Amino acid sequence: MQLNKLSFNVFNTIDKYNLINPNDTIIVGVSGGPDSVALLKVLYAINTNKRLHLHLIVAHLNHQLRGKDSEEDALFIQKLSEELHLPFILKNVDVHKIAIQTKCSIEEAARCERYKFFIESSRTYNASVVALGHTADDNAETILHRIIRGTGLSGLEGIPIKRQLTGDSSTQLIRPLLYTWRNEIIEYLKNEQADFRIDTSNYETKYLRNKIRHELIPLIENQYNPNFRNTLLQLSQILNINNKYLSSEAKKTLETVIIKRAEDSYIINSHLLSKQSKIIQYFIFYEILMEMQIPLKEFSYAHYTKIIEETSKKGKGRQFQLPGKLHLWHEKGILYIRKTPLQKSFIPIPETIIQIPGITPIYPSGQLTAEISDVQNLSLDEYKRIKTKNEEILDLGRITLPISVRGRKDGDAISPLGTKGHKKLKDIFIDKKIPAQQRNAIPVVVMNDQPIWVIGVCIDNKVKVTPETKKILKLTFQKL
Template identity: 65%
Template sequence: MRLDKLPFEVFNTINKYHLVKPHDSIIVAVSGGPDSVALLKILRTINLVKNLHLRLFIAHLNHQLRGSSSEEDAQFVRNLSKDLSLPFILKKVNIQKIADQTKCSIEETARRERYNFFLESAQEYTASTIAIGHTADDNIETFLHRIIRGAGTVGLGGIPVKRPLATGSTIQLIRPLLFSWRREIIEYLGNEHSSYRTDATNYEPLYLRNKIRLELIPLLENQYNPNIKHLLMQLCQILNVNNEYLASKAKKIVKDSTIEERKDLYTVNTRFLANQPKILQYLVLREILMSMQIPLKEITYEHYAKILDEITRKGKGRHFQLPGKFYLWHEHGMLHFTKDPLYKPCMPLSEIAVQIPGTTPVYPLGQLISEILDIQDFSLEAYKKTKTTYEEVFDLERITMPISVRGRKDGDTISPLGIHGHKKLKDLFIDKKIPVKERDATPIIVMNDHPIWVIGVCMDNGVKVTLRTKKVLKLTFMRNRKTGQVCTDCTKHT
C-alpha cells in the first residue's frame, strides 16, 4: 500500500524534522475543522502504511463559546474517534468566564487553556508528543500578524515545526502540516470523502487574524503579487535559518558571560556582554528571560532597549522592574535578573550580644560561632591557608567584652588590616564593589559600638593576632542558604 500525494509529503516532513519515532504516543489535537481532521487521518494512514506502531489519542477541548455549535463539534469528534477506533479525550472549559475573570482576550485565554489541556492529556496518557494541525496558511497569517503587532526577527521566523511544549519540557509539540497549504488539505479530504466541521466565526472579520486571512492576504495577492504567500513562506524559512545560527551564538555568549545562575536569580557580566554585537545582546537577554520562564509576550522592544542602554552606563547602580513582577539591577559590571521582589521592606539587623564561646543566631542571615583557642594549639600560617572570608581570628586580650553583631550605621568607620588610618564603611563598600543590595545584609562585629570585623570584607588592625598573642578568639559566620532580599527602603542609605 502506497501513500497518496499529501500523506507522502507529510511523511517526508516528519522524517526531515524528526517529528515522531516508532512506538511514540501522540496526542492529536482535533477541533473538528478540516486541518485537524486531515492531520488525524494522515497520521493514522502513515502509521498503518509505514508500520510505525504509534499510539494515537484524539483530544478535543470544548471552549463553550458557540453554544450548541460547540457541543456539536465535540460530538462530531467523539463520533470520529469511534469510527477510527481511537481513544477520545474531552474537556469542557468556559473560556468567556475565564477571560472575564483574568481580563485577558478571548484568543489568548483560549490558547492558554488549550495548551494546559494538551499538557494534562500528555501527562495522563504518558504521551511524548502533541500534534497540531497548523498549516502553511496559518504560518503566513501568523507572520503578518506579528509584523502588524510589532515582532522582532525571532518572531518573524513564523511558527516552528517542532518545539518543547513548555520551556524545559520533554513533551514535544509538532506541526506535520506546516508546509501544506489549506487548499491541498481541502482537496485531500474531498478525495477521501471525509466530512469536517466549519466554524462560521472564521469567516467574520471580528478578530485581527480573521481580517488578515479574509482581507489583507487577498488584497496582497490581487493587487501586489499573486505568489505572495509562497514568497512569505520562503522568507519565514530563511529567517528561521538565520535565527538558528544567531541563537547558537547567543547561547554561547550566555554561557561565557554568566556569573551566577539559580532558580530565582541570574547574573551576567555586562562588560563582556556590551562588547558583543547588538543583535546578540538582545538574543542573550531573551535566552535568559526564557530560561527563567518569563512571559516574553509582555516584554517589548523598549524593555530590551532600556536594559541594553543601562549596561553601557557608568555610575551608581540602578534597578528597574519589568512586566510580570520581574526585577533587574545593574552595578559594578553585573546585571542581575530575579523574579523575587528585590525591593520589599526589610528589617535592619538588630544588635545582638555575641555569646563567647558559643553560637549566636543572627536573624535572618545565619549564625555566628565563637571559640577561644590557646596560641600553642593554633598555627596562624596553617590557618591562613584554609580560612574563608566568613571566618576571622582576633587577639583575645585586645577584645573588650561584650562584643556585638549588628548591621551598619551611618558614620561607621574601621581601620582595615594592613592600612593606616580609618575608612568609612560606606567608602569601603564602594571600593570593594559590594552590591548595594548586600550592604544592609552584611553583619558587622562591633566592640564599644566600633566595627572590628565587617564579615566577609575586612577586620580592624587594632584586634589582629600578633607575636605577643596568648589566646585567640575565632569567629565563624555560617550563612543561611537562602536569605531575605533587599528593598528600596534599604538602598536609600547608600
C-alpha cells in the same frame, strides 16, 4: 494500504524533521475543523502503512463559545475517534468566563487553556508528543500578524515545526502539516469523502487574525504579489537560518558574562556585556528570558532597547521593572535580573573561590587581594597599629584551600578572635549595631563553608596568627 499524495508528503516531513519515533504516544489535538481532522487521518494512515506502532490519543477542548455548535463539535470528534478505535479525551472550559477573570482577549484565553489542556493530557498519558494541525497558511498569517503587531527577528521565524511543549518537559509539540497548504487539505478531505466541522467564528472579521486571512492576504495577492504567502514563508526560512547562528553566538557569549545563574535570577557582568554588538546583546537577553520562562509576547523592541541602554550607563545604581514581573538592578558594572523585587541591600553576593595569591572580584561590593609572606617579614605589633578593618592576616598553615568569599547564610556562626565558643553572625551584627539592611552586603570569607573572616567585623580563632605561624595570608578588601 498505499499512502496517498498528502500522507506521503507529510510522512517525508515527519522523517526529515524527526518529528515522531516508533512506539511514541501522541496526543493529537483535534478541533473538528478540516486541518485537525486531516492531521488525525493522515497520522492514522502513516501509522498503519509504516507499522510505527504509535499510540494515538484524540484530544478535544470544548471552549463553550458557540453553544450547541460547540457540543456538536465534541460529539463529532468523539464519533470520529470511535470509528478509528482511538482513545478520546474531552475537557469543557468556559473560555468567556476565564477571559473576563484574567482580563485578556477571548483568543488569548482560548489559546492558554488549549495549551494547559495539552500539558495536562500529555502528563496523564505519559505522551512523548503533542501533534497540532497548523498549516503553511497559518504560518504565513502568523508572520504577517506579527509584522503588523510589531516583532523582532525571532518573531519573523514564524511557527516552529517542533519545540518543547514546556521549558522543563521532554514532550515535543509538533506540527506535521506546517508545510502543507490548506487547499491541499481540502482536496485531500474531498477525495477521502471525510466530513469536518466549520467554525463560523473563523469568518468573523472583527478578529484581526481573520481580517488578515480573509481580507489583507487576498488583497495583496490580487493586487501586488500573487505568490505573497510563499514569499512570507521564504522570509521566515531565511531568518530561521540567520537566527540560529546569532542564537548560537549569544549562548556562547552568555556563558562568558554570567557571574551567577539560578532558576529565577541572573547576575551579569555588564562591562563585558556592553562590549558585545547590539544584536548579540539582544539575543543574549532573549535567551535569558527564554530560560526564565518570561512570556516573550509581553516584550517589545522598546523593552530590549531599554535593557541594553541601561546596562551601558555608568553612575548610580538604577532599578527598573519589565513585563513578566521581571526586576532589574544595574550598579557598578553588574546587572541583576530577578523575577521578584530586588532591593539593593538584598543583592546576594555569589560564592567565589579566592585566588591565592591574586585579586578576586566580589560582586557587587569590591575586590579582595590575597598575598602570601613569611611571618619573619612582619612586625605584628606594627601591623595591628596601622591595619584597617578591611584587611586581615591569617595563619596559612591552618587554612585548608580553597577558600571562598560569599554573602552570609542563615545559621552562619564564627568563633570571634579572643572569645570562647561560637556565635551566630546574626547575633554579632546585632551586638555591633550593624543595620539589618546592610548585613547582606558584608562579604564573608569561608573555609569548608564555615566563616573564618567576616570582613570588617571579626576573624575566627582557628586561623589567627600565633608564635608557631610560619607563613601568613594577608587579605585586603577594597570597596568599589
